[in-house]
Amino acid sequence: MKLGEIGENKSAVVASLNGDSRFIGRITSIGLTPGCKLTVVKNDKNRPILVYSRDTMIALNRKECEGIEVTEAAK
Amino acid sequence: MSEVISIALLGQPNAGKSTLFNALTGLHQHVGNWPGKTVEQKEGHFTHDGKFYTVADLPGSYSLSANSDEEVITRNFIASGKADVVCILADSSQLQRSLFMTADYAGITVPCFLVLNMEDVARDQGKKIDASQIEKKLGVPVIFISATEKKDYNDFYEALERAVNEKTVLNASSLEKRLEKIAGFNEIKALIPDDMVPGYSPMWIASKALESDPVVIAEIRNKLPEDSVKKILEYKEAVQGAVETGSAKFDWIDEITEGSETKTKGGFKLSKLDRLYTHRIWGKPAVVLTILLGLLFSFVPAWPLMELGTLVGNIKAPVGSALLNIGCPEFIVMIVCNVVIQSFSFIFQMLGFVFGITLVFGLLEEAGVMARISYVFDNTMGKLGLQGKSVMPFLVSFGCTMGGAAGTRVIDNWGQKVLTIALAWAVPCGATWSVVPMLSTIFFGPGAVLVIVVILLTMILHMWLTAKVFGRGLVKQEDRYGMIMELPPYHKPKWGALFRYVFGRTKDTFFRVTKVVILVCFIFWLLSYNFTPGGTSILYKIGVAIEPVTKLFGLKWQLFMAFVASSIGKEGALGVISALFTGGDFSGAFFDAMSGGGAASNLSEILLANVSKPEALAFIFAITFNMPCIVALAATYQEVHSVKWTARIAVYYTVVALLLSALVYHIGMLIW
Numbered sequence: 048m049k050l051g052e053i054g055e056n057k058s059a060v061v062a063s064l065n066g067d068s069r070f071i072g073r074i075t076s077i078g079l080t081p082g083c084k085l086t087v088v089k090n091d092k093n094r095p096i097l098v099y100s101r102d103t104m105i106a107l108n109r110k111e112c113e114g115i116e117v118t119e120a121a122k
Numbered sequence: 123m124s125e126v127i128s129i130a131l132l133g134q135p136n137a138g139k140s141t142l143f144n145a146l147t148g149l150h151q152h153v154g155n156w157p158g159k160t161v162e163q164k165e166g167h168f169t170h171d172g173k174f175y176t177v178a179d180l181p182g183s184y185s186l187s188a189n190s191d192e193e194v195i196t197r198n199f200i201a202s203g204k205a206d207v208v209c210i211l212a213d214s215s216q217l218q219r220s221l222f223m224t225a226d227y228a229g230i231t232v233p234c235f236l237v238l239n240m241e242d243v244a245r246d247q248g249k250k251i252d253a254s255q256i257e258k259k260l261g262v263p264v265i266f267i268s269a270t271e272k273k274d275y276n277d278f279y280e281a282l283e284r285a286v287n288e289k290t291v292l293n294a295s296s297l298e299k300r301l302e303k304i305a306g307f308n309e310i311k312a313l314i315p316d317d318m319v320p321g322y323s324p325m326w327i328a329s330k331a332l333e334s335d336p337v338v339i340a341e342i343r344n345k346l347p348e349d350s351v352k353k354i355l356e357y358k359e360a361v362q363g364a365v366e367t368g369s370a371k372f373d374w375i376d377e378i379t380e381g382s383e384t385k386t387k388g389g390f391k392l393s394k395l396d397r398l399y400t401h402r403i404w405g406k407p408a409v410v411l412t413i414l415l416g417l418l419f420s421f422v423p424a425w426p427l428m429e430l431g432t433l434v435g436n437i438k439a440p441v442g443s444a445l446l447n448i449g450c451p452e453f454i455v456m457i458v459c460n461v462v463i464q465s466f467s468f469i470f471q472m473l474g475f476v477f478g479i480t481l482v483f484g485l486l487e488e489a490g491v492m493a494r495i496s497y498v499f500d501n502t503m504g505k506l507g508l509q510g511k512s513v514m515p516f517l518v519s520f521g522c523t524m525g526g527a528a529g530t531r532v533i534d535n536w537g538q539k540v541l542t543i544a545l546a547w548a549v550p551c552g553a554t555w556s557v558v559p560m561l562s563t564i565f566f567g568p569g570a571v572l573v574i575v576v577i578l579l580t581m582i583l584h585m586w587l588t589a590k591v592f593g594r595g596l597v598k599q600e601d602r603y604g605m606i607m608e609l610p611p612y613h614k615p616k617w618g619a620l621f622r623y624v625f626g627r628t629k630d631t632f633f634r635v636t637k638v639v640i641l642v643c644f645i646f647w648l649l650s651y652n653f654t655p656g657g658t659s660i661l662y663k664i665g666v667a668i669e670p671v672t673k674l675f676g677l678k679w680q681l682f683m684a685f686v687a688s689s690i691g692k693e694g695a696l697g698v699i700s701a702l703f704t705g706g707d708f709s710g711a712f713f714d715a716m717s718g719g720g721a722a723s724n725l726s727e728i729l730l731a732n733v734s735k736p737e738a739l740a741f742i743f744a745i746t747f748n749m750p751c752i753v754a755l756a757a758t759y760q761e762v763h764s765v766k767w768t769a770r771i772a773v774y775y776t777v778v779a780l781l782l783s784a785l786v787y788h789i790g791m792l793i794w
Binding site: 063064068069071072073074075076077078080081082083086088089091093094095097099100101102103104105106107108109110111 | 184185187189215216217218219220222226247333334335362363364365367368369371372390392396400402405493496497498500501504604605606607608609611
């Protein structure tokens with residue numbers, strides 16, 4: 048499923064990244080690589096999604112999140 | 123001082139680069155633009171142990187991929203051999219993620235050392251790092267410090283000297299082993315000659331080729347035979363290179379940090395403040411309130427300098443009469459009083475504002491609040507091609523445009539910074555609010571409310587239009603991506619370094635702005651001075667001569683002169699009007715009005731007798747949307763470092779203000 052579908056306070060593992068090399072470069076360099084665990088902190092419609100991963104709170108624009116496939120994980 | 127050693131600071135945003143840069147260089151820094159680029163260049167120097175060091179603060183980015191001008195500049199700087207040593211910064215509180223820059227640097231053969239910064243934040247989070255273990259694996263000096271602690275700088279200087287003396291190169295062999303597992307890596311690497319790009323190893327180039335790095339691919343096309351190029355492109359297309367190398371780099375980081383980091387606290391909880399800022403409903407009001415409070419607080423440090431500015435303005439009259447008494451020619455007295463003293467009065471008032479705004483909003487930036495502001499307004503400002511942070515200069519501009527311009531300092535992309543200033547000019551400032559409601563009330567009574575509503579609507583339209591006009595040239599389409607950024611943990615600022623930075627910027631502003639303000643004041647004085655007794659000034663002659671044209675905009679020559687005066691300062695416009703309609707001395711009135719006074723007590727009668735309603739409306743719009751003031755112009759120049767863009771914005775605003783006045787004038791003619 049897509050990252051945007053994960054509810055608040057739910058955890059997930061990044062499954063795959065899809066997009067141009069520029070997007071992949073940006074998303075991996077901030078720490079989101081396949082296999083990486085994250086928790087969705089905030090998921091409000093009109094704001095970027097907030098996730099917590101690798102000890103970092105990261106804000107991701109909704110459109111950019113379309114390219115992030117995740118699988119839900121236990122907390 | 124025989125030796126000059128050049129250091130380059132490299133690190134992701136929020137790794138504390140600017141804190142370190144400011145603490146090292148203090149007042150010895152210079153901000154400009156990288157040649158031919160729309161990216162800010164910060165350089166400084168310091169002396170330690172008899173050695174002279176220059177410091178280049180490389181633009182912050184999350185990696186060394188060639189996705190933006192910032193990253194390309196960073197890479198070219200390293201390749202140019204200008205840096206003797208690169209100081210890589212990482213945030214210890216987010217160690218693994220933040221070491222990505224180090225992993226991306228691995229394979230570059232320029233000597234380096236690693237600073238694990240934010241020791242204090244990590245400590246608060248119950249984290250400890252054994253730097254010596256990491257140092258053994260990397261083969262370069264590694265220190266665990268807090269750039270906000272003075273005592274930690276001994277460690278820094280020691281690591282710096284060691285890196286310079288021993289020319290320590292990052293050991294990338296275990297990263298290379300991991301990269302070798304990616305299909306195609308070995309094959310590509312074998313095709314890359316050792317010296318293809320100085321400072322960059324074949325391993326580094328092969329890894330970037332796999333990531334489809336546009337600059338590296340172009341270089342490969344340029345320097346390698348055609349069949350090699352073809353093979354490399356085939357290998358690269360066969361894998362999702364950037365994902366593979368990214369994973370390899372993070373695995374390597376885990377290997378490097380394994381056993382060196384201890385955590386005593388676990389888990390993550392949104393802090394109370396963040397719960398407020400990220401709240402669906404209360405987030406925006408909380409951000410707006412934060413900015414308005416910031417604006418309010420910035421007046422506290424600003425006040426003494428602003429008072430000084432007023433005092434300087436007040437000595438004009440006594441100095442003038444003293445000079446006349448000792449027999450000084452009148453025009454010299456005029457130059458001293460109306461150009462020099464008046465300019466310094468403006469400049470000091472402005473410096474107060476710049477000082478206060480830089481301090482307060484620098485503080486919010488350092489503390490991590492600015493990143494939250496960016497988050498909350500990302501969607502809204504994104505529509506204009508701007509960052510969420512741009513909301514701050516807009517709000518500040520309701521108070522004062524030069525404050526807004528100074529506040530754009532926290533925007534890290536030059537194009538977006540210029541665009542933000544260009545839009546902030548459309549926001550009616552405090553001076554406008556002191557003139558326009560009064561004028562509107564004189565002519566339209568209770569209808570003034572309607573005028574103000576229309577002004578605010580026009581402002582929004584103006585900003586939208588200006589974003590269209592200037593946006594394309596300033597913010598490239600491919601740079602208009604959505605936000606992918608971290609919200610750093612809150613941390614307390616380093617007051618010493620912050621103050622040194624603020625003083626430095628204020629000093630810098632003083633020198634740059636003085637030239638602009640004095641020059642413009644002098645030109646206005648020349649144009650408005652009567653050189654022949656009983657004659658008229660150039661400005662008057664021009665004004666009267668082009669009245670047939672300005673009348674199309676709804677502006678009689680007196681109103682047009684007041685419009686011209688309002689580009690120096692809007693408060694002055696009313697004084698100029700009263701002088702001109704009562705046949706007063708034009709050049710005297712012009713400059714008396716500039717210092718704030720001069721509006722006749724029977725202003726409303728004068729106006730009602732001489733100006734029709736459509737003309738009044740035209741004039742109100744003309745001065746509201748005219749260039750904010752000469753000091754805002756100077757502040758804009760100070761921030762954008764470009765005469766071309768400053769002039770463009772100024773001319774654009776003058777033209778649009780006149781077009782708007784023409785428009786409302788003709789609409790007014792239909793109504794009345």
